[in-house]
Amino acid sequence: MSTPESQLSILLDDPGRSALLSDIDGTLCRIVDRPENARVPAKATKSLDVLCERLGLVACVTGRPALVGRSMVGAEGVTYFGNHGLELLRPGDEQPEIRLDSEQVDRAARFIADNDSPVWVEAKIRLEDKGPIQALHWRGAGPRTEALVRQIADHAIAVDLTAHWGRKVLELRPPDMEGKAGAVERLLAANGFETVVFAGDDKTDLEAVRRLQEMRDMGQIPNLLVVAVGSSEGPEELFERADVLVTESDEWIALIARLAAHDA
Ligand SMILES: [Mg+2]
Incomplete structure (x- = not known):
């Protein structure tokens, strides 16, 4: 066998x-x-x-x-x-x-800087700075947090970032990656x-x-x-x-x- x-x-x-x-x-x-x-x-x-x-x-x-x-x-x-x-x-x-093109490198980080709020911390969202990619982790948090992360993803997509979903993690990436x-x-x-x-x-x-x-x-x-x-x-x-x-x-x-x- x-x-x-x-x-x-x-x-x-x-x-x-x-x-x-x-x-x-x-x-x-x-x-x-x-x-x-x-x-x-x-x-x-x-x-x-x-x-x-x-x-x-x-x-x-x-x-x-x-x-x-x-x-x-x-x-x-x-x-x-x-x-x-x-x-x-x-x-x-x-x-x-x-x-990656230089203008794409900090796009996701700029989105996070512009939108990060105390509500994210209260919802137990943890940010991970991966340079061109920014990750939002919510392992251990509940469905309300997941709903908030989905809103953040919609907003990111509206400003032309891409959203990739992993195991209790959302990654925001520059487009065309x-x-x-x-x-x-x-x-x-x-x-x-x-x-x-x-x-x-x-x-x-x-x-x-x-x-x-x-x-x-x-x-x-x-x-x-x-x-x-x-x-x-x-x-x-x-x-x-x-x-x-x-x-x-x-x-x-x-x-x-x-x-x-x-x-x-
Ligand atoms: Mg893996």
Whole structure:
């Protein structure tokens, strides 16, 4: 029988032409009430460090700023695509390369500065400044807060920002941002990888998965394996499209660890 472990080992068939891509929050660590308290287990860091030595590419594609992603994961050989692809931080780089027009960079932050009110704090909305993307978290708050967040989203859309909904989080982004779909395509396009494994848990990951599966269908990725971390909050379509469904981030980390421990 084909186990998730044996499915994942396709990365080692031709490791130099294999890429491992993973989301961070909800995938390499558990979702917690306050995003600043999320911790990537040391086992994940160690395993990714080992795999960086063996695979053609190991990348984390995250909604966090790229530098935050690197400090959370801690693996120096990993490429970090931050803010859903707006920032590319290669191993050894001190600062990420920003892939956005300068006038778009602070649009969402200006919207927050113009509209933030004490009512937001009372409603237990927590702001996360992700540079070009501004996130409003409401985990732990009730339906009234969610209704308020929906009003804020409507207002943001009216002034030409885009609203992206995640697991108890609204992200306000500049328009025309391609998100993780554009990120994975750019990461993979020029390199001719034979085998790609992608893991994620949320809507932004679904965008990436749709694009990866299109690339596979067009013959650009001969072997593609999609891993989804299941939850009651994640998008059903992601789970339907996944080749491997795990129940929590620790299970994904255990798979990575076994892959790293696999004989070279
Ligand atoms: Mg996630």
